[in-house]
Amino acid sequence: MTDTRGPQPPYETYGGEQPVQQGTQPYHPPQAYPSPHGGAGTQGGQQHTGQPGQAGGSAAAAVRRPRTGATTQPRTRKARLRVAKADPWSVMKVSFLLSIALGICTIVASAVLWMVMDAMGVFSTVGGTISEATGSNESNGFDLQSFLSLPRVLIFSSVIAVIDVVLVTALATLGAFIYNISAGFVGGVELTLAEDE
16 A cells, blocks of 8 residues: 655654664663772763763772871770779678688698698608607607697698688778778779770
8 A cells, every 4th residue: 555645744742852762772870879890881882981070970089099107006994093992791792702811721731732742751850850859768768750740730731821811801891991981081082994995
C-alpha cells in the first residue's frame, strides 16, 4: 500500500520539546562523587572526568592526605589527691589479717630454719661444745639439743606470732587515730596519681 496523504507536518509536542530520536545516547546525570577507580567513572560507554568547580571532582582533590611528620604520643593525666581521713575500723581489719599472715610466715620460717640447721649438724656440734664447757664430774652439762627441740621451737614461734598479731593490730589502729587528728591540722598526705591513655 502507498500513503496517499502526502507530506505531513512535523509533530508538535507540549512545550516545544522534540521527540527523542532513535539512535542517540541516553542522558547520564553528572556523578556526585568520583568512582573508586582512579577518579574517572565510565557509565554507558561514556567517561566522565572531574573538572574544577563541578560536583564530580577528581579523587586527588576529594581525598584528604594526612600530614607528614605528625606523631601521636600518649597523654598522661595526673590527679593530685589528699588522704584526709583513715577509717580506724578498716585499718584494724587490714592490719589484723596482715599480722596473721606474718605470724604464719614466722612459724613456717622457724621450722624450716631448724630443719636445715639440724641437717647440717649445728646443734650436735654446738651442743657437744657447750656440754663439755659446762660439764663436771657429777653432771654432763647443759644439753642444747633437748632444749632447742623442734616442738619447743614451734611453741616459742607461735607465742611470738600471737604477740605480733596483737601488737601490730593495736598499733595500726592507734596510728589511724593519730593520723586523723594530725590530718585535721595539716591537711593529710597528698598523693599524685597518673593515668596513661
